[in-house]
Amino acid sequence: MNFFEGCTALITGASSGLGGEFARQLAPYARRLVLVARRNDRLEALAAELRGIHPELDVRTYAADLADEGRRAAFATWLADEAIAVDFLINNAGLGDHGKFHSGDWTRVKAMLDVNITALTHLTHLIVPTMLRSGRAAILNVSSVAGFFPLPNMAVYSATKAYVTSFSEALAIELRPRGITVSALCPGPVSTEFFDVATRGGDASDHFEAFPAFVASPQDVVAAGLRAIKHGRARVIPVPLLAAAVAVALAIPFFIVRRLLSWKADSI
Template sequence: MAKPIIITGASSGIGYELAKVCAAKGHDLVLIARREDRLLGLKDSLQAAHGVQVLTYRGDLTDANTRYQFFDWTQFKGITPYGLINNAGFGALAPFAETDWDQQNAMLQLNIVALTHLTRLYLPSMIAQGQGRILNMASIAAFLPGSYMAVYYASKAYVLSFTDALATELEGTGVTATTLCPGPTESEFQDKAAMQNVAMFDAKNLPTSGDVAIYGYQAMEKGQRIAVHGTKNKMLTLVTRLLPRKKLAEISRDTQKPA
């Protein structure tokens, strides 16, 4: 395969668009998500449009056994990835005391554990080949406490910290690690998270998933450590360094309090 890139959560949103961008750049792809029908449709369109090879795998990455099986399957296929894009993740809007624990636990398993586990599984072979790109999906949520989405925001803070530390460890290896931090984006995320009526998603002219995907791919290829998409979001991350944490939590409370 030509500079193969593994993309998790590729059946919709930013992951779907990242697959399109990577294919347009000539990368063969290995796509994993739970919705096989969407993966197969994406596979057919990318192979027809760009002449790349696309492999798909249906699986739930919250399950450790699935992660091991997926890794073994790629090993059997002889795939040493050039790129690993840990995009799969989700959020949920609710006061923490009213959340469903199984849902919150699944969020932790997907947003944190699966991302970390897959990185550990594939990183040694990337280092051995002397080149590689890791792109981990975080959010501007990584920079502040998120009232009513406490676990989601905390999970993205983990991704930012983990990937930033990893980037330093990888200096000189030919492998880089990038954290992609988009803000509110047109995607299925807000529907899945029950955030349709939240103020931050009422803004006009939200960036599309395609916009974020192009930016993320470029940052990954440059080996950029932290990639915050959009001028307003960059300014927001600067503001978070100046305000007290309590004030930041109050701001997130006021902008995304459930109806």
């Protein structure tokens, strides 16, 4: 039986990019999908598409700004009222901001902290108790290779993803004996709307031109994330070449890495 057969999956950030792709790849197997993001029209369009292809699939949409603690609590109440027991949580919603920290907009910085860290942690805390009762469940946290290095010009974003990877690794150890698999999915650049949102003006395509061999499609990234859950891997970097590059970079003494990062920062 497919690992995801009959699951109830909650996907945050399902209105575009990786979130929408998670929904499409899980739809043939899941019993129910709960799609969350702010743009309800996008969620409804995806739900209609999936219901058209998989009439037996129960697709629910919930429009919420996950940066808002009250909305997260109301969402948990809604899940309980609807008797929806989530057994696969995909914490995918996230945003970046590319540019110098000092010239960034505080609202954007706060949104990154609220969505990438606080909402991910809060939703996990709200849903794990139900998962513990079911005895077999999974959590996939969408992190980034940016979490492995303190990236200048993405200082806050890369710090939020360092948190996501660290949190996921610790939780994977805590929850494995209780039947819950936790994985951190750490992609490099993926062709979604992410850089359109993260780029402060300018051309988002620059981000894909620097290292074209590291760029992955949403389809491949999502497939790698689902495989990691299936095989109980705590962490996955979807592109093998990128995984090798990260392994090499992590083996280099940090003072050299710091030099390389300084050079990169100055060149932007």
